[in-house]
Amino acid sequence: MSTPIIVFYRNMNLGHRNSPDRAMLEDTLREAGASSARSFQTNGTVLIEADAEPHEVVLRAAPRLLSLCGYNDAAFVRPLGQLTAILDRDPFAGTGDEQTYRETFTFFDDAQEFGAPIPWTNGRGDVEIIEFADGVALGLIRRAGTRVGNPTAELESRLKVPASTRTSGTIRRLVKAFG
Known part of the structure; x- marks a missing residue:
């Protein structure tokens, strides 16, 4: 199987x-x-x-x-078990605040070094990367005035590779449906 x-x-x-x-x-x-x-x-x-x-x-x-x-x-291929293991660790516990808009999973290929200490926050303060490993960056999107951050754009700019983001809600529903 x-x-x-x-x-x-x-x-x-x-x-x-x-x-x-x-x-x-x-x-x-x-x-x-x-x-x-x-x-x-x-x-x-x-x-x-x-x-x-x-x-x-x-x-x-x-x-x-x-x-x-x-x-x-681009398309990013990940074992369902990898996503389940990440969620089982509850990596977003205690990371949010009143300005947190979404918790995110951003996928990318190629072995990459982030090149900055984690956690990392962009200059506008609307994207925070809390974990970075194995082709997945876990992050927080925050509200900055009337706009919210874009982890895909931040990671693509920093890593120079394509990326795609899903909310943690989507990943939770996916694992619940198929896990």
């Missing part, structure tokens, strides 16, 4: 321009070698199971997504 894997697509909104609809995304992943594919919400988060190497499934699906709907962006 294969291990449940989560694919986090960057800048995918199911049914919108340059994004597949749910059936197209799931069918494309199955055609690429996933034994099952179940989209979660509409933000490009998908649970797959595959006997083949999951990264290869996602790579094989990419040209088909491009030809079907024009989608051509």
Whole structure:
């Protein structure tokens, strides 16, 4: 039996321009070698199971997504167990305050050094990274006046690689649904 894997697509909104609809995304992943594919919400988060190497499934699906709907962006593959283990540690306990807007998981590939002590806060004070390891940065988005921070933009700028963010609420619901 294969291990449940989560694919986090960057800048995918199911049914919108340059994004597949749910059936197209799931069918494309199955055609690429996933034994099952179940989209979660509409933000490009998908649970797959595959006997083949999951990264290869996602790579094989990419040209088909491009030809079907024009989608051509990054995808981040993580074992469901990694997300469960992070949540089991309750890493956000005691980190929020009255200005906290969201707790976040930001995914990226390539072994990267953050290059600054953790926890780290950006210059505007609206993004705080509290943990950084194994292709996942845990963070807090804070309100700064009328705007909120963007951990994806902060990490992409700092690391020079694509990234994609989900809220901790999404990750909790995902683990509850499939864990």
